[in-house]
Amino acid sequence: MKDDVTPSNLDIVEVFDPRDMTPVVKPEVAATASHWELRTDEQPYAFLSDKKVDDENRYGQKIDLVDLTGLPAERPMYINENPDVGVNPNRNKQHGFFFTADNCIGCHACEAACSEKNENPAHLAFRSVGYVEGGSYPDYKRMNISMACNHCDNPVCLKGCPTRAYTKHVEYGAVLQDPETCFGCGYCTWVCPYNAPQLDPIKGQVSKCNMCVDRLETGLKPACVSACVGNALDFGVIENIPENREQAKTSIPGFPTPEITHPNVRFQQTKTMPIEMTRTDSQPVKYHKDEKGNYKPVIDQKVGKEKHWNFARLSSRENPLVIFTLSVQAVMGAFVLLFLGDKLGVSFLQDIHNSAVYAPIMLACLVIGGIGNVMSATHLGKPHRFYRGFNNLRHSPMSREILGVAGFMATLGFHLLFSLPGNEIFQNLYTAVLGGSVTDLIAVDTAESIGDVIGYVCLAFIAFGLYYMGRSYRIPARPFWNHPQVYTGFTGSAIALGALLTGVAVVATQAITGADYAAVLQGCGLVLVAGIALEGIGLIWHHKDMDGAEHEGAASHYVQRTTFGKTYLLRNAIVGLNLVAAIALLAFELTGPWALFAWLLVGFAQVFASAVGRALFYILVIPTTMPGAFFWKNKGFEEHARDIGLAHMPQVGVVMDAH
Structure with a gap:
């Protein structure tokens, strides 16, 4: 803007008119253009010069x-x-x-x-x-x-x-x-x-x-x-x-x-x-010209084919999302197993639902899910603004995921609340602390009926939330994620980890009280097998499609088999061995301390494999983004800068990878 433009001389301000490419004096425009005075020192090439406009774009x-x-x-x-x-x-x-x-x-x-x-x-x-x-x-x-x-x-x-x-x-x-x-x-x-x-x-x-x-x-x-x-x-x-x-x-x-x-x-x-153009940054992607003259992304084997562990690099700024997704999926799976199993007449699940341990398990689920949601909020740059996540329910799958998870947690809490009047532990505690009977507040039958209605609503929120949790990762700009394996992986984790959570809580309680836990062990083990099998099918499907693809998803899979090759094989081996071991334990109907120990090993191994797999899920993805330079917008340079301390120098343009 001109320095000499003041309210007293606005009537002579030169205002650029793009229609005739000439700086002209237009008093009627200048009188209202207190903020839009022409910068008269600009060169001609800096001015817009559109005179014709098409009706539609291509x-x-x-x-x-x-x-x-x-x-x-x-x-x-x-x-x-x-x-x-x-x-x-x-x-x-x-x-x-x-x-x-x-x-x-x-x-x-x-x-x-x-x-x-x-x-x-x-x-x-x-x-x-x-x-x-x-x-x-x-x-x-x-x-x-x-x-x-x-x-x-x-x-x-x-x-x-x-x-x-x-x-x-x-x-x-x-x-x-x-x-x-x-x-x-x-x-x-x-x-x-x-x-x-x-x-x-x-x-x-x-x-x-x-x-x-x-x-x-x-x-x-x-x-x-x-x-x-x-x-x-x-x-x-x-x-x-x-x-x-x-x-x-x-x-x-x-x-x-x-x-x-x-x-x-x-x-x-x-x-x-x-015919081939390579990137100067560290991404293992290059571009190959096809018969039509178009360049398509293909794998650029920059790191060779040697396999590595790289456990330290499994940690990333997405760690809170690893914890959030696994914990919430585990809690969702446990609730579906306990509530729906009872309504479908599964005998050992009916026994759990009618026992004193049901409410404590629901409370544990509420705590674990709450911790997961807190971790999700810490992933935000402004955690105190988490409530804004509901603003775009019309379009955003992430908003819908947030709604589904929040609705699940809320209905889970109310379901727990209405299960307390019929719980023996709560009845005794209420009498000891306050005196009287809990039935003075609400009849047990009424509370159970209300709890059942809320439980069905909770199931609807689980289906909604789990679907949009997967839908949030079906992103065309990230082909490694944009695959049905997201759904099989998330659902398989919910089933397997939910069965583990239920089994650990119930078997531990029954083992302490001396009750027979064989039916629970067999039932939860069968559900665990179903979850592992579903996740395994998705992994095989994903491997097959990424292995034969020509896009950034194939490059991500290449990194998975090389930079993290040994870790990837370990995860797959654990999933396969867990499936075989669980089927063997079910087939032979083993019981006793050694069987319990074997199931514990399977459980710990599955949790480990789930955590490793989810960490790989986040760190491997290569987006369909623009090429970077030698150092700027170069993931390899950013990692190097953090390793050697350059990230502590603001002028380098690299900051620590965290909020």
Whole structure:
């Protein structure tokens, strides 16, 4: 802005009019443009120059977004808390970036300009430049890729965010995010294929590219475009090919499939590239040209085929989610087994339900589930804002998962409450402490009837919550997760760990009191076998599909068989041996101390295998993200920086991997 612009001379402010590419004096506009004065020192290439606008983009989406919403064309965006409306005549059209890969020299000026304008710390970058390269001397080629948010037609970040921190605006089609609404779960960083949302582990919140909408209001291109040295970046109404360009492709080597989100970015890349292009970062992914000339991701065997243990690297910032998912699934499985088994007439489960141990088991389930939920909250950047997770039930599978788990925990608590009047331990305790009889409060039959109704509601919440717990990981941008094995794994864990939890509680009680626990041991063992078998079937299915795939999921599986190869084999061996051992114990109907000891070994081994498998599930996934550089946006460099202490130097741009 001009320094000499004051309220007394607003009538002569020069306001840029993109319609005729001339700085003109428009008093009627300038009088209301107290915030949108022209920066007259900008070069001509920094101004928007769209004169024609297509009706639809190539995906059939209307470019004039007012046509889709019916909202007022001149409503304010409150950019920087200012209600004024800018002078851009195309403010209600979908805008997008245009990247000419042939021109990019990898100078990172766009990164610097973006970070300077948004005052980003060193460890965040809304725009980043990565590299792919291939060929051999003398025909060796590198292609640089500058990428930020693509403000997609189908913004999966908006649909995935449980707090509704994202908005797709009619103005410019910008996908904007409010860091103050965000509670730092990072789910948007999982679902976005382009690494656009940036989770700040220091502030515990996400932020991202905002399309520089304040500059667009005055007819200026985004800061990164204006700073581009090689004339590689351009910007305007989508589908408009900039001057001196001849292509508007939707993909280039290293760019994820546009079918996931229909991104508003277009490319030009005319130089011939080698058949294979590799990444300069540590991800084991390269890109191979098919018969149609399109580059598809395949495995790049950067670490060879040697197998390692790497137990220390099983620990990650997702540890709270490992504990959360396993504990909640175990509690869900235990409740289904105890409650539904009683209603279906399974004799040993009916005995448990009618015994004094039922309420203590439910209480233990409530405590274990509560610990899991607390661990889930600690994974958030802002744990005290956990209640915002219910904000996006319309779209977000994570919001629905939170609703399902919260509903399960609430109904489990009420079911426990109404099971107390019929519990012998509680009756005696009530009489000893308060005197009188608990039946003075509520009849036992009435309490049991209410408890049964709540129990059925609890079952519905379990089905809902367990489904959306799996659905939250069916993410197209993470092919290693986007497989039915998520459902078989989560359900198998619920069945197996639920049977273990029930068996340990009941058998321990009956062993102490001298009661016969053979029926419980056999019954819970049979359920345990079913859970292990279901999980094993899913693992085999997943291995088969990932082994023959050509995407980032196959690369994740390659890491699983090499970097963590020995750990992976150990987990699989334990699952297989547990299944065989449990079937043998059931077939021979073994009882007594040695049989109990054998079941305990099987139980401990299954818990260990479940924990290792769930840790692998989180740390192995390779997203369909953009290539990184040698050090920046490079997972290998980040791990190295943490190992040797560079992460303690803020200027390096790497921070400790925790909230």
